[in-house]
Amino acid sequence: MMKKYLPLFLCFLLSNIYAQDIDVFQQFYGRYSYTAIGNTLNPAENNPNTFCQILPQSTANLNMSADQTVLAAYLYWAGSGLGDTEVSLNGDPVVADDTLNVVYQQGSITLDYFSCFKDVTDVIQMTGNGDYTLSDLDISDTLASNPYHCAFRTNFAGWAIIVVYEEDTLPLNQVSIYHGLEIINRNVPEINITIDNLNVLDNDGAKIGFLAWEGDNTLNYGESLVFNGNVLENLPLNPGDNAFNGTNTFMGSNTSYNMDLDVYDIENYITVGDTSATIQLTTGGIDGNGVFQADLIIINNIVTVLNSQLPDATVVINDLSVSCDNRDVWIDYTIFNVNSTEVLPANTPIAFYADGVLVGTASTIDDILIGEQESNNIVLNIPTNIPNDFTLTIVADDIGNGTGIVQETDEGNNSVTQQISLLLNPPIGDLPTLELCDEGNNQATFDLTSIESQLSNVAVSVQYFNSENEAELLINEIETPSEYVNSINPETIYIRVNYPDCFQIGSFNLNIINCLSDTISSTNGISPNGDGTNDTLVIPGVTDVFENHVIKIFNRYGTLIFEGGYNHPWSGKANRGINHTGSLLPVSTYYYIIDLNDDNYSEPLVGWVYLNY
Structure with a gap:
């Protein structure tokens, strides 16, 4: 089956979608790993405390070594309600790229929660190490309009930055970032998340990290975080029965109230060659008084770091x-x-x-x-x-x-x-010869455009040229193709047929034929005086058309005095007879017989002409 193209970077335009499955967001291949910073905006854990406000800001410190280079960085912020999409980072405004939502329903009561995302790679690369402060995350309207958030102790807010970095001493790793928004609670006490697109070459140093919200340290009833069937724990911060307890592994903190930013070793729980893994989260159990209790936990982000040495074509x-x-x-x-x-x-x-x-x-x-x-x-x-x-x-x-x-x-x-x-157009094919009667001296006036009736109607335009090279180069176009006088006989005309995206070159011939009119117009006189007018005998449509004709001139006594043709017209002199001297003949009436020498015309033409000076 043909492999399909699936880009690694998948943008989630998920505003106001209730629950978004955790899925692959971005993957990096090289000597890469990741770290994370973040902080809660809760002044304390919201269970069993009864406060109903969040802090105006909180700060976390990024402290990377000099040999670590920031490759990518992503800011997440979350809280109760449908979402505050505009916050500030170090005093600069930040507008969310995406907003994800989940909902918790208890009877007729609906509680909404959100997470926003922003690519802040440029900011982290430019700022580098130091304190980062997130402010202007405001959920006060949500807490005021829906008192059940505080009554049910699900009032929370916080933020985190995931930082992918390069370090030359690291092995060649596959760093995979997955995100979405999935929830477990007393109504849905268990979820299973499958993460795909893994490639495990060596499980040495393999690790997995989580960003989760609203986990309570005191509500660890039936709570578990299971990876490929193995319970994860990271003592002393994260015991196996209380993984989501408000801790930050990167800072070694247990006061990240209702926010978990943790990482676990999984080298013993994943096998070389694995391409996917399964994560199971559970909550809910009976307390000492026989009452069912459950935590509300929202998973936002998962990051895996696995050794991987493979190409990618x-x-x-x-x-x-x-x-x-x-x-x-x-x-x-x-x-x-x-x-x-x-x-x-x-x-x-x-x-x-x-x-x-x-x-x-x-x-x-x-x-x-x-x-x-x-x-x-x-x-x-x-x-x-x-x-x-x-x-x-x-x-x-x-x-x-x-x-x-x-x-x-x-x-x-x-x-x-x-x-x-493909630029395939109807072929031009063989075009017919255009044929006209000789108008004199082997020339006629052609309407070249009449050939266009033989072409397909998809042509945009047709241009006419005297050579194929000129048609190809689009030079020396025949300017008035409807009144074209041929220069030779026969003559080939080249056409450039232009289509919307292409053109074709074709050709057709012009041919002159001899035609004899039913009414022959003669000058009936010549005056060979050298003035350029009527110096020779020309019978239009005859002597200038039938190039092979033979003309014979007789005087009034019937004596042959001249014989000529197309290239030797009569100019009033004799070239036959006993008196032939080459001098001009006397003024008189003379008679002619013209043999056309054309298979289509067997009868000679006869007439008279008056010679004067």
Whole structure:
């Protein structure tokens, strides 16, 4: 089955959604780990205390070593109610990227809780170590409008920052951040959370962290945190029967009232090769008076750190092109090995699909180092059974049937797709010859645009040229194609048929034919005096059209005095007979016989002409 592209970064636009399953949010591969800071805004634990207000601000200190570089940082804040999406961090306003909600229902009473999220990577990278203060988190309207929050002692607020960092001395790890908002309480005393997209190469140093809200130290009835069937505990802060008890493992604090920011070792509870894990949370039990008691616990964030040394093949399309009336597609692509902890080996296969049909294969040439890439290109010939408009899919690590041969950190991000439209238009085909009667000297006036009736109506425009090269280069276009006079006979005209995204080049011929009019117009006279007018005998439509004609001139006595043709017209001189001297003949009336020498016209033409000076 073909692997599908699933981006690692999943944005949750979840405002006012009641309960959001914990799911993968972001994964990092390299010499990475994480830390966390945060603090409660509760002045004390809200059970058994009876206060009904929160602090205006609280502070936590970030203290990373000099060899740790911040890679990413995410701020979470939470509390009772539907949400305060605008707070301040070190006095600067922060607006939530996402807001998640859960609800607790007891009879007719509804209690809402929220968590907001903001990517604060730039802030942490710029500020670095020091105190961070969160303020302007206000849930006073919620506590005033719904007194049951305080009456049921579920009034809380707090914040945390998850910081992913790089450190050269660390092993190659997979750091996975999962978030959502899930709740357990007396109505739902147990939930099971499955975290996927794991890749365990070595369980040494494996750990898991939790961000949870509203856990009470005094309500540990039936409470457990179980990972892959093993009860987690982190003594002395987090005993196995009271995991959510207002503690902060990173600070060694047990006064994070109604907020838990804890981390556990899991190297003995996870196995090399595991790709998922199951977390079970429970609450609820009978107290010493025989009364059922249960804590209300809200899970917001889970982070795992696992040793992982694998490549991760991803692909992008840099460029592609299609040619006019061609089923070839040229593709420039790049294979990346970015979210990886190992070299992507040479000869990693690459498959190319058109609408799910394999149309080409390739492979990487060299080993691709961690964080590096390799570019290449390929020409695919798309079979005729594939539509002109299709979806191109490129899959890295695919032998051509959806099967990969390289184990990767993420098997779901190997492909990229793009819509392709082939530039195939109706063929021009063979165009008919345009034929006109000779208007004289092998020329006629053609309407070239009449050929357009033979073309498909999808053409945007048609242009006319005297050569194929000019049509290709779009130069020296025939400006008035409706009144075109040919220059040679026959002549080839080239057309450029323009479509919305393409063009085609075609051609057709112009041909001049000899036609004899039913009414021959003659000058009936010549005056060879050198003034440029009527110096030679021209019978329009005859002597200037029938190039092979032979004309014979006779005097009034019937004596042949001249014989000529198209290139030798009569200019009033004799070239035949005993008196032929080459001098001008006397003024008189002369007679002609013209043999057209054309298979379509067998009868000669006869007439007279008057010679004068």
